[in-house]
Amino acid sequence: MRGTVQHAAQLARETIPPMHPAGRPFVLGALAGALALRKLARPLGTLGFIGAAATAWFFREPKRVPPARDDVAVAPADGVVSLIEEAVPPPELGMDPQPRTRVSIFLSVFDVHVQRVPASGRVQRVAYRPGKFLSADLDKASEENERNSVLLRTTSGHELAVVQIAGLVARRIVCQVSEGDTVHVGQTYGLIRFGSRVDLYLPAGSTLSVRVGQRTIGGETTVAELPADHQESSKA
Known part of the structure; x- marks a missing residue:
């Protein structure tokens, strides 16, 4: 017994x-x-x-097993790829204002709502910006909604930006990392309460591995292969 x-x-x-x-x-x-x-x-x-x-x-936080590669960016959240487009990163991060590929993942209230680090590296900047609470699946939500942005320099020298965006129902963004922190791919770094969106800005030359409408598993699904050159690191 x-x-x-x-x-x-x-x-x-x-x-x-x-x-x-x-x-x-x-x-x-x-x-x-x-x-x-x-x-x-x-x-x-x-x-x-x-x-x-x-x-x-x-509020579940399931364990995830990221790819055993350091040349890829994984999904920062569970959800559906709602938009892929060229866009300028949030100005508060102080990045090069040139447009880069942005992959937006929409989270419904039924998805896991913790956010995952897309690649191992060091946190360069964390910036919170208050804003509106438009429906997170709208294109303009990235620019107008409340958000918290994290700039990450990967171990291979690339810059990645991941942005937590509040939605129509979500009214609280939690970020658990600070500038200077060393982070590992797939680890939980934040949470958005109740329905939201996460944007991932990729370096130029990245090769996408997802398409609009595809479901992602945070910390596991490969979003893109990062470029082999490290021109970004020489600019910093």
């Missing part, structure tokens, strides 16, 4: 992803509300507990 319980516990740990720490206050609040509702009526309490479970699921 004891072995069966231990096996079940191990299976649960391997099957149910852990929860991001930022979700704990919300889950605890939902549980407190469920207990209060249960005192009023058992069915209401049941609905409350279901809501708490759904909240915990929203």
Whole structure:
């Protein structure tokens, strides 16, 4: 019997992803509300507990295994590639204002909402900018919505910019890295609460590996192969 319980516990740990720490206050609040509702009526309490479970699921942080390559950029988020275009990086990052390929990934409320580092390297700059809360699937959301931008210099010398963008429902951006931090591909670096978009700006000469409409798995899906030359590093 004891072995069966231990096996079940191990299976649960391997099957149910852990929860991001930022979700704990919300889950605890939902549980407190469920207990209060249960005192009023058992069915209401049941609905409350279901809501708490759904909240915990929203904040899940599953383990991911990135590609064993340092010449690629992986998806910074789970979601759907909603837009691929040439665009100027956020001015607050102080990058070269020349347009570069931008891959936008839209996250629905059903997607994993933690953001992943697209390539190993060092954080050069972190810049937050307040803004509007337009629907994240609109083209102008990249320019007008609240956002948090991170400039990363990869171990191979390339510049990558990844931008968390708040959406119509999302009203809180969490960023867990600071300037000077050494980061590793696939690690969690942030979170956007509840429905959002993440933009990835690639260096010139990158070869895309995704297309519009494709689903991505944060930390695992290869978005692009980075160019072999390191001209950007010589400009810095």
